[in-house]
Amino acid sequence: MFNQSKNNYFVCKNLSLLALIAHLCCPALSYAYTGITIIISAPSQSYLEFVDHFKEELIATKNTALRVKVIDLQDSERPVVAENSELVIALGVKALEASSKLKFTTPVLGVFTPLPTFNKLLEASGRDLGNFSAIVLDQPYSRQMLLIKTILPEVKNVGVMLGKTSSQYYEIVKDTGEKRNLNVSIETIKQESELIPKLQKLLDSTDALMAIPDPVVYSRETAQAILLTTYRHQKPVFGYSQSYVRAGALAAVYSTTKQLAKQAAEIAIKTQAAPGLLPPPQAPRYFSISVNYQVARSLNITVADEENAYRKLLDAEAAQHE
Amino acid sequence: MLMIRSANTSPQHLCLTAAFLAFFNLAAYAENTASDFMSEDDYMGEVPKVLTVSRLSQAAADVPSAVTVIDRETIRASGIVDLPEIFRLVPGMYVGANAGYVYNTNHAVSYHGITSAYAGSMQVMINGRSVYSPLFGGVNWSELPIAIIDIDRIEVTRGPNAASYGANSYFGVINIITQTSDETPANSVVATHGSGRNEVFYRHAGKLDALSYRFTADYRQDDGLDDRNDFKRMRFINSQADYRINLKDTLEFELGIADGARGEGNIENDPFVFLPRTKQINNHYALIRWRHHISDTSDFTLQAFHNYDKSDDETTSVNLRPIIAAISPVVAASLVNDNVYVNNAVVQQRTDIEAQQTFALGKQIRAVWGGSVRQDSVYAPNYLDSRKTDYFNLQRLFGHAEWRLHEKLTVNAGALIEHNDFTGTDTSPRASLNFKPHPNHTFRIGASSALRTPNYVEEKFRDRLVVATTNPGQNPLIFQYRANTGNLAPEQIISRELGYLGKLGRLQLDARLFSDKISDVIRDANRTDLVVPPNAVLLNPFLGADITTNVNQGGAEVNGIEFQANWQLSRNTNLLVNHAYIHIRETEDGLKLDYTSSAPRNTFSSLLTHRFNPQWDASLAYYQTSEADLLGDGNKVDLIRKSDLRLARKFQSGRYNGEVNMVIENLFNNHYEEFADYNTFKRRGRINVRLDF
Structure with missing residues (x-):
C-alpha cells in the first residue's frame, strides 16, 4: 500500500547509517524464533487491547504456530525470556528499557515508544539495530502536513513550536514542509515561560499550528494556554493524538492500538525466519484521523466527514510515493 | 580540639x-x-478539555446579530486611557466623555441614540459579570476596577439580545473579556503621564501546579476638564485565578477591590444645594465559576458573583435664609438652621447565580439553556426618600439554539422568560436566518424583541429637600425634586435587521440595515397631584419649579444603516472604518421634544495603523459626530471632528520587553463640546511606558 522506506523518511535519516553498520556486522547471530513475548509496562487498557489484537492478527493470517506469552513488568522487575527463541515486543517506554537489557541476540521490537526515547535507549544499551527496533509513536511529519492540506487546502503558512527534545528535528520539519509547498515557521523554546509569547508571535504570521510532541511545549499543564491562545487568534491546531483533538485541536492523525498491533504482527511474521534482521525503526504504517467538528464550526471551517477526509489523505499519501 | x-x-x-x-x-x-x-x-495521555462547547463561540457567519469585536491590538493602537472611549470604534455607538450633573466623571455611552448621561439601555459585562448600575441602569465606567491593558477583547452585540444575555440587553450588549493569566507576561509595569492624567499599573502572573493566577494593581488620577469639578482618583487591585481540579472540572475566581475620590456637583446647574464637592467611592466584587465538562458535546457552567458599589456623598447647602426671605421674611425667620444637610450616599449591590448547559446535537444543532436568580439592592436615602435598603429580585430562564439546516443555511432562535419585582413576567424572543451562498459572503435576516425593565431612578426616584422651621403652623418646608409614581411598564423594542458579512480580498465588510421600533417609552413628565403632609408647605409653586415623575408615553422608530470595514492595505498597514446613519422618528405622540434628535445623524470613525519596522509603529484615529441634542442633562452640541495620533516604539533587552508611546488627542486642537455645552475639549497629550519581564 505504502512505500515504507519513504514513509519513514524522517526515522531513517537519523538511523540509516547505524542500521547499515548493524546489518553488516551482525547478520546471523540469532536464531529463528518460535514464540513471542510481549512485555507490557503496566496492565493498561491499550496494552491489553494490543495483545488481543495482536493474537487476532496472527490467527487471521494463519500464523497460529507462534506462541504468544505476556509479561507484566509490574509483576517481575527482570522479565524472564527464552532469549534465543523468542521475539520480544515491548509495549511502552519502561518495557523497552527493561528489554534493552536482555541478551543482545534477543530481537526486541518496541511499540508505543517515542522516537527520541528509542534513540536514547538504543544508544544507552549499545545494541544493534538489527536486533533492536521499534514502531515509534511519531507520525511522519509529511502525513501531518498532508492532513493540514486536505482539510485546509488554501493554507500556505504553518507554525511549529519545538522544545528541547524536538528541536533536533528542526531541519527535517522545514524540509518536509518545503516538499509539500508549505512555508513552515518554527519557534524553539527552552522553558515553558517562553511558550505563550513565542506562540503569539508565531500565530501572527501563520494560518495553523502543527503540534509536534515535546514535553516542554505540549503537556497537560500547557494544553489550556495553547488551545485558548490559538483559538483567540482564530487559528486551528493540528494535534498528534485523539485526546488533543477532544481537548480542542481541529484534527489529528494518530494510530489506534489495533493498527499498531497489525503492523507489529506483520513484522513478527516477516522476520520469524531471520530474527536478526528486524526492519529499521518505523513510523506507524496504518493510521486514523480525528476531527473536532465543534471547533471546525466555531472557526468557520467546513470539513468533509471524517471518512471522506481520510480517503483524501490516503490518496494524497499514495500519490506522493508514486 | x-x-x-x-x-x-x-x-x-x-x-x-x-x-x-x-x-x-x-x-x-x-x-x-x-x-x-x-x-x-x-x-x-489524556489532555484537559479546553475548547469545550461552552467555550466555543459561534463563527461570525453563524451569529444571529451584528457583532463588533475589538481586540487587544486595536485597543493598543487607539491609544485610549479611559475604557468607554473605545466604543467610538463601534458603528452606531455614541460616546460622550464627561456627561451630566450627577456622576460628573462618567461617560455617556449609548447605541442608536436615546442618549442621556445615565444611558441605561445596554447590558455590560466583564467576563460574564453584569456591571450596569441597579440605580440608574447605566455603567459607572470610571469606577470599574479594570485596567485597559488586562483586556483581551471586547465583543459588542449591536442590537437587542436578551435571549442570550438577559436583563437590560436592550439596544446592545458589551462583553469585556480579560486576558487569562496564561497569556500574560510574568510581570508588567506601565506608567502614563500627560495632560492632567497620571497612571501606574503593575501586574504579576504566575502558576502553582494546577493553579494559574494574576494580580493587577493600579493607581490613576485625572484632573478632568477645565471649568468642571470632575477630577477622579482611584486605586484598585484585582485578581483572576483558574484552578484545574481534574481533566473535566475547572474553577475560576475573580476578585477586585477599589477606592477613590470623585469631583461632584456643578455650580451652574445648582448654586444652592448640590454644590461642587468631593465624594468617596468604595467598590468590590467577587466571582466564582465552575466549568464541568459533561461529554465531548456537553458542558455545564455554574457561576455566582457579587458586586458592591458604595459612594459616600454629603452636601451642605448655601445659607437658605436670604433665599426664603425673598418669598417670606416671616418664614425665613422661622428656619431652624441656615443650611440644609443632605446625605446623598448610595450603596448598590448585586448578587447573581446562574447555571447553564451548552450542548450539541449531532453536527447540526448547538444549543444553550439555563436559568439565573438575581437580587439587586439599593440604599440611597436621597434618591429613594427612605433610609431602608430596597431589594429588587429577578429570575430568568433562557434558551438559544443554532441549527445548521444546510451548509449554506443557519437558523438561530431563542427566548428569555424573565420575572422581576417591578414589571412581573416578560418574554423576549428572537430569531434569525443566515444564508451563506459562498464561503466569503453571508446574508442575515433577523428579528429580536427585548424589554427594558425600569431602573430604580425611573421607578422610585423621590427626592425632596426638607427644611425645618420653628413655626408651629407651617412645619416643615418641602422642596420636591422628583416624585415618581412607579408602576411603570417595561419599555419595549422590536428590532429587525438585514445584515451582510463579507470578505472581498483583503477587505472585510459588515453592513447592516436596521429598524428598531420602540414603544412604551419611559420619559419624564410633570406631576401636579403631589400631596404633602397637612402641616408642611410645598416650596415648588413659590419657586416656579416643576415636580417630575416618569411615565410610559410615546413611541419611536429608529431606522438606519451602519457598516464596518476592516481593510488590510498591506502587510503592515491596516484601515478600520465605521459609519452609521441613524434616523429617529416619532411614531406615537408623547415623546419629549429632543427625543428624535438624541442621536447624531451620522457617526464616523476610522483607525489607520502602520508598522514601519518591528520597532516602530504609528496610528491615526479620526472621529466625526454630527450635531445632536442629547437627553438627561445633555443639550445641543455641534459637529465634532477629532483626530488622535499615536507613535510607539517597542524595545527588547534580554528578558525585558517594552514599549514607549506618545499619544496626542485632538491633534488640531478643535475646541469641541461633547454631550453638553459645558464639556469643552482641547488638545491633550500623554506619554506611556510599558515594561514586561
Whole structure:
C-alpha cells in the first residue's frame, strides 16, 4: 500500500547509517524464533487491547504456530525470556528499557515508544539495530502536513513550536514542509515561560499550528494556554493524538492500538525466519484521523466527514510515493 | 580540639566527600534525563478539555446579530486611557466623555441614540459579570476596577439580545473579556503621564501546579476638564485565578477591590444645594465559576458573583435664609438652621447565580439553556426618600439554539422568560436566518424583541429637600425634586435587521440595515397631584419649579444603516472604518421634544495603523459626530471632528520587553463640546511606558 522506506523518511535519516553498520556486522547471530513475548509496562487498557489484537492478527493470517506469552513488568522487575527463541515486543517506554537489557541476540521490537526515547535507549544499551527496533509513536511529519492540506487546502503558512527534545528535528520539519509547498515557521523554546509569547508571535504570521510532541511545549499543564491562545487568534491546531483533538485541536492523525498491533504482527511474521534482521525503526504504517467538528464550526471551517477526509489523505499519501 | 575536628582533612574523609558528590551529581543527572525522557504518555495521555462547547463561540457567519469585536491590538493602537472611549470604534455607538450633573466623571455611552448621561439601555459585562448600575441602569465606567491593558477583547452585540444575555440587553450588549493569566507576561509595569492624567499599573502572573493566577494593581488620577469639578482618583487591585481540579472540572475566581475620590456637583446647574464637592467611592466584587465538562458535546457552567458599589456623598447647602426671605421674611425667620444637610450616599449591590448547559446535537444543532436568580439592592436615602435598603429580585430562564439546516443555511432562535419585582413576567424572543451562498459572503435576516425593565431612578426616584422651621403652623418646608409614581411598564423594542458579512480580498465588510421600533417609552413628565403632609408647605409653586415623575408615553422608530470595514492595505498597514446613519422618528405622540434628535445623524470613525519596522509603529484615529441634542442633562452640541495620533516604539533587552508611546488627542486642537455645552475639549497629550519581564 505504502512505500515504507519513504514513509519513514524522517526515522531513517537519523538511523540509516547505524542500521547499515548493524546489518553488516551482525547478520546471523540469532536464531529463528518460535514464540513471542510481549512485555507490557503496566496492565493498561491499550496494552491489553494490543495483545488481543495482536493474537487476532496472527490467527487471521494463519500464523497460529507462534506462541504468544505476556509479561507484566509490574509483576517481575527482570522479565524472564527464552532469549534465543523468542521475539520480544515491548509495549511502552519502561518495557523497552527493561528489554534493552536482555541478551543482545534477543530481537526486541518496541511499540508505543517515542522516537527520541528509542534513540536514547538504543544508544544507552549499545545494541544493534538489527536486533533492536521499534514502531515509534511519531507520525511522519509529511502525513501531518498532508492532513493540514486536505482539510485546509488554501493554507500556505504553518507554525511549529519545538522544545528541547524536538528541536533536533528542526531541519527535517522545514524540509518536509518545503516538499509539500508549505512555508513552515518554527519557534524553539527552552522553558515553558517562553511558550505563550513565542506562540503569539508565531500565530501572527501563520494560518495553523502543527503540534509536534515535546514535553516542554505540549503537556497537560500547557494544553489550556495553547488551545485558548490559538483559538483567540482564530487559528486551528493540528494535534498528534485523539485526546488533543477532544481537548480542542481541529484534527489529528494518530494510530489506534489495533493498527499498531497489525503492523507489529506483520513484522513478527516477516522476520520469524531471520530474527536478526528486524526492519529499521518505523513510523506507524496504518493510521486514523480525528476531527473536532465543534471547533471546525466555531472557526468557520467546513470539513468533509471524517471518512471522506481520510480517503483524501490516503490518496494524497499514495500519490506522493508514486 | 574543635579546630582539629572542623579541619578534618583525612584521606578517608575526602574519599567520602568525593563519593557523596559523585552520587549527588549522578542523582542530579538521573533526574535530568528522567525529565527529558519522553514517554508514551506524552503522546497518548489524556489532555484537559479546553475548547469545550461552552467555550466555543459561534463563527461570525453563524451569529444571529451584528457583532463588533475589538481586540487587544486595536485597543493598543487607539491609544485610549479611559475604557468607554473605545466604543467610538463601534458603528452606531455614541460616546460622550464627561456627561451630566450627577456622576460628573462618567461617560455617556449609548447605541442608536436615546442618549442621556445615565444611558441605561445596554447590558455590560466583564467576563460574564453584569456591571450596569441597579440605580440608574447605566455603567459607572470610571469606577470599574479594570485596567485597559488586562483586556483581551471586547465583543459588542449591536442590537437587542436578551435571549442570550438577559436583563437590560436592550439596544446592545458589551462583553469585556480579560486576558487569562496564561497569556500574560510574568510581570508588567506601565506608567502614563500627560495632560492632567497620571497612571501606574503593575501586574504579576504566575502558576502553582494546577493553579494559574494574576494580580493587577493600579493607581490613576485625572484632573478632568477645565471649568468642571470632575477630577477622579482611584486605586484598585484585582485578581483572576483558574484552578484545574481534574481533566473535566475547572474553577475560576475573580476578585477586585477599589477606592477613590470623585469631583461632584456643578455650580451652574445648582448654586444652592448640590454644590461642587468631593465624594468617596468604595467598590468590590467577587466571582466564582465552575466549568464541568459533561461529554465531548456537553458542558455545564455554574457561576455566582457579587458586586458592591458604595459612594459616600454629603452636601451642605448655601445659607437658605436670604433665599426664603425673598418669598417670606416671616418664614425665613422661622428656619431652624441656615443650611440644609443632605446625605446623598448610595450603596448598590448585586448578587447573581446562574447555571447553564451548552450542548450539541449531532453536527447540526448547538444549543444553550439555563436559568439565573438575581437580587439587586439599593440604599440611597436621597434618591429613594427612605433610609431602608430596597431589594429588587429577578429570575430568568433562557434558551438559544443554532441549527445548521444546510451548509449554506443557519437558523438561530431563542427566548428569555424573565420575572422581576417591578414589571412581573416578560418574554423576549428572537430569531434569525443566515444564508451563506459562498464561503466569503453571508446574508442575515433577523428579528429580536427585548424589554427594558425600569431602573430604580425611573421607578422610585423621590427626592425632596426638607427644611425645618420653628413655626408651629407651617412645619416643615418641602422642596420636591422628583416624585415618581412607579408602576411603570417595561419599555419595549422590536428590532429587525438585514445584515451582510463579507470578505472581498483583503477587505472585510459588515453592513447592516436596521429598524428598531420602540414603544412604551419611559420619559419624564410633570406631576401636579403631589400631596404633602397637612402641616408642611410645598416650596415648588413659590419657586416656579416643576415636580417630575416618569411615565410610559410615546413611541419611536429608529431606522438606519451602519457598516464596518476592516481593510488590510498591506502587510503592515491596516484601515478600520465605521459609519452609521441613524434616523429617529416619532411614531406615537408623547415623546419629549429632543427625543428624535438624541442621536447624531451620522457617526464616523476610522483607525489607520502602520508598522514601519518591528520597532516602530504609528496610528491615526479620526472621529466625526454630527450635531445632536442629547437627553438627561445633555443639550445641543455641534459637529465634532477629532483626530488622535499615536507613535510607539517597542524595545527588547534580554528578558525585558517594552514599549514607549506618545499619544496626542485632538491633534488640531478643535475646541469641541461633547454631550453638553459645558464639556469643552482641547488638545491633550500623554506619554506611556510599558515594561514586561
